[in-house]
């Protein structure tokens with residue numbers, strides 16, 4: 001049998017979670033909250049099912065949810081999005097990204113991916129016969145290497161560029177100047193910009209998220225993906241959405257309808273009703289996670305780790321004290337000997353480049369963080 005993904009294996013997130021279970025370790029590895037999603041949201045899910053929302057929803061998603069999204073994007077990013085033709089509800093951002101890549105990337109098409117990168121990007125491109133062109137962001141700030149990017153764009157035909165903003169795992173953010181610079185570089189080749197914005201509501205220290213959608217004069221070439229799993233503390237529901245012009249959305253939906261047709265109906269109804277009842281919930285997420293980040297830093301103050309300041313997302317990176325060890329081995333050792341599970345940053349590079357950093361997730365109860373800090377001292 002010929003594998004279509006010969007280099008893929010069980011994801012590092014699943015591996016570290018399994019290791020955490022085996023070693024009874026505190027799991028700060030995988031990116032999900034260990035506290036419940038709002039009880040009212042859980043209740044609305046059950047009510048939606050009892051009210052009969054148990055068959056297929058409309059293919060692009062439950063319209064009241066799409067209408068809520070359009071209003072939310074207008075009030076947050078001052079963009080006018082048509083809920084009928086420009087919004088598609090996906091099974092989490094992952095399925096949205098996959099259908100978008102499937103819709104536009106064909107054999108030998110080149111897609112720029114900045115590394116470190118979320119693990120689904122590369123395989124989704126390769127499965128379409130595309131070629132990921134990996135560009136390493138520059139340490140220690142994880143900046144975009146503009147000079148290198150310009151050379152790639154000048155010398156190669158590029159179909160798409162993927163931008164993850166706010167960024168997992170580094171917690172960095174893009175400015176409007178960054179986006180303008182990128183779109184100016186892309187304009188001549190009509191390159192599609194695919195922005196993965198799943199952490200859009202988690203930007204701290206009085207800074208603001210800039211959405212790709214705000215690039216008004218490049219809108220016809222932009223597709224943006226979002227996830228309710230991150231903002232409503234319910235990653236397991238796998239509900240996200242993507243936004244693009246009507247012409248691009250038409251192509252995305254051609255794939256979406258054959259990949260999944262429509263996503264879990266009662267969840268869409270429950271989310272729409274919850275957000276209508278709690279209009280400030282998403283804005284408050286920013287303060288909630290900023291406090292979590294600050295609590296995490298003060299709780300971890302007793303540990304030997306030096307954390308890089310995180311501006312966004314619910315992740316923080318720490319320097320590995322012993323740079324002689326391969327960071328994957330270090331993370332395994334930390335899990336086995338100190339009972340704290342983390343993710344080595346090398347897992348976010350296709351070639352396992354090792355910047356000697358590990359990623360902690362602080363979307364955790366404070367008592368979980370305290371247990372981790374105690375384990376690290378002992």
Ligand SMILES: Cc1ncc(COP(=O)(O)O)c(C=O)c1O
Nearest residue numbers: 031092093094118168227229240
């Ligand atoms: C950068 C990034 N994109 C996409 C996703 C996937 O989002 P979803 O759970 O909605 O599929 C994640 C989840 O961790 C992520 O970190």
